[in-house]
Amino acid sequence: MFTVKQLSKLAGVTPRTLHHYDEIGLLKPSRVGDNGYRYYGEDAVLRLQQILFYRELDIPLDDIKKIMGRRDYDVMGALQSHKESLNKQAVRINRLIQTVENTIEHLKGTKTMTDEKLFEGFSEEEQEKYAQEAEKMYDPETVRESNRKWKAYSAAKKKAILAESSIIYKDMIAAMPKGAKSAEAQAIVERWRAHMDYFWTPNLEQLLELAKGYNDDPKFKANFDKMHPQLAAFMRDAVKVYVESKK
Amino acid sequence: MFTVKQLSKLAGVTPRTLHHYDEIGLLKPSRVGDNGYRYYGEDAVLRLQQILFYRELDIPLDDIKKIMGRRDYDVMGALQSHKESLNKQAVRINRLIQTVENTIEHLKGTKTMTDEKLFEGFSEEEQEKYAQEAEKMYDPETVRESNRKWKAYSAAKKKAILAESSIIYKDMIAAMPKGAKSAEAQAIVERWRAHMDYFWTPNLEQLLELAKGYNDDPKFKANFDKMHPQLAAFMRDAVKVYVESKK
DNA sequence: CCTTGACATTAACGTTACGTTAGGGTTTAT
DNA sequence: ATAAACCCTAACGTAACGTTAATGTCAAGG
Structure with a gap:
């Protein structure tokens, strides 16, 4: 039989922890003395081991209780x-x-980063991943069309398109201090929307999904973060305002 | 000027969050009406963007306050x-x-796992890592000696030693229900100690450190977990009891 | 002008897993 | 006997809001 202090040392926890486990009914002492002292036996020690094992896995105590509670628990x-x-x-x-x-x-x-580096995420190679990722979220047929469209462009045209991307996003960053609702930002969203036409023509809802995707998808997000850590979030907000103003 | 609801929608948070930020002085409304209403301007919107950016990084609000507080903050x-x-x-x-x-x-x-697989973590190749890791924690000279010792064994001998390891740990697992303090467990610790002699001869303190290492070092831990998820912890406790009983 | 619905406010408890006093008995060793 | 060491319960504190609850305010329609 161990007292709280003894067991706590043995298991590497504080007495308070044992008190707590007692309170919430996770680990009751094997016996309680007339003086109110808690005494733990071998079985309690073993149970505590179990508990601590699960706890190390960041499993909430409540769940641990369930896990160890009934034998039929999954x-x-x-x-x-x-x-x-x-x-x-x-x-x-x-x-x-x-x-x-x-x-x-x-x-x-x-900030001395050159545009090449800044927008390398939008290079041809990346464009493929872009499509791949997009495919999961949107209509596959739309994506395929987008791919055909993109591949049909000449190298020079592609470069020009990417350059235009660059300008749009730069302007967007410049507009950030004005706020997502500002006329400036909204005007750039308009340009962005038109620009998207080089790839495909999303409707309002898809436009919003796209902007959201910039934040939720790690690959996209990383590219945007290279330009400005809050660009993706700003885009999402600005587009949201834009879309809501249109419908 | 936005009201709480408006700003909350714009930023994707709840009004309560804005209340909270006001309370803790992280984001004060630009103006407060005579009716007590909070009104937020463009500057507040921008500041909120910043806050949310940092928040996404799991930075505590208190730190965010510091980060955004003084210009001289690092x-x-x-x-x-x-x-x-x-x-x-x-x-x-x-x-x-x-x-x-x-x-x-x-x-x-x-449980159908064969001993080979079960103890592959203790294979020759792993034994090297074992030594490497141990080196950081213990006396380098001791470790070198251990290595020499190990390498001097014949292949058959090595196999036999590993087989003995296997048996010891199996017995240890079998003894777990009896508790770390039980005579059974303590007897096995004794066997384990003797077994260690094949590698080197740790003193009581080193013995304890070794057992602790089984838990703290991911490589060791993984090997033990293969046998039983709580073996490492049990070993540590049993050895602790053993060591304390000896001194 | 009055009602109603949407929105605003403050206040305060709930959440997680204990840490940390605080106030007061008990056991053990000297 | 007395002090050190240990035990107990009670209760507030932590992080970042969520969630009622009770109540005041504003814009629109009858």
Whole structure:
């Protein structure tokens, strides 16, 4: 039989933790003395080991209770879905790291970046990925058409189109201090919409989805972040305002 | 000028969030009407954009306040250290994913795993990493000696040693229900200690460090998890009890 | 002018997993 | 006997809002 302090040392937690687990009914002491002292036996030690194992996996105590509670609980399912959530977290954190790095680079005064580098994300090679990604979200047929359209352009034309992209996004960045609702920003959204025609012709709803995609899709986001860490978000807002004003 | 609802829609947050930011002084409305209504101007919109950008990076609001507060604040430094913390999180999460996967495998009834697979982590190749990792924690000379010792063994001998490892850990797993303090577990720790002699002869303190290492080092941990998700923790506890009983 | 619906306000509790006093008994060693 | 070391319960604090609850305000229609 261990007292709180003893067990806490053994398991590497604080007495408070044991108190807490007692409170929420996750780990009751094997016996409680007349003086109110908690005493833990071997079985409790083992159960605590289990609990701490799951806790290390960032599983909420409530879920741990369920997992260990009834014998018929779906432990596998719980772990599977937990793994999924961990995976999502991993993806998210990697994105955040990317963004932070971009921001740092941006702050370092990498304003000397040449347009080539700035827009390399929109190079031909990337354009393919663009289409690939887009395909998942939009009508496949539309995407295929977009691809045909793009491939039909001459090299010079492609370059010109990308250059125009460059200008639009630069202007957009310049308009950011005015706010997404400003006339300036809205005018640029209009230009952007027209520009999209080189690829395909989205309707209002698709336009909005596209702008959202700039934020949600890591590949897109990374490219936008290279230009300005808040460009993607700004675009989304500006386009949202634009779309709502049109309907 | 936007009201709370308007700005909230524009920025994709709830009114409550704006209330909160006002409360903690992160984003004050540009003007407050006689009726108590909050009104936000373009400047506030821009500031909110900034805030949300940092928030997306999981930076605490308090830090965001500092970052955006004084012009002389070390933004770069803040971002750098934040990046570090993100990196740590990433490492940790990847480890967790590994562990969960192992656990799932374990539950799937992978008890049919052959000893070869079970202990492949202790194969010759791994033994080198083992030494490499150990080197960081212990006396380099000791480790070198351990390496020499190991390499001097014949192939058959090595196999026999690994087989013995296998048996010890299996027995240890079998003893887990009895608890780390049980005589059974303690007896196996004794056997384990003797077994370690094939590699080197740790003193009591090093013995404890070694057992701790099984938990703290991802490589070790992964190997142990293959056998039983709680073996490493159990070992650590059992060895701790053992060491304390000896001194 | 009055009603109604949409929106505004402040106040305050709920959430997660304990950390941290605070106030007061109990056990153990000297 | 007394002090050190340990035990208990109670209750507030943490982060960033979500969620009622109770109540005041504004614009539009009858």
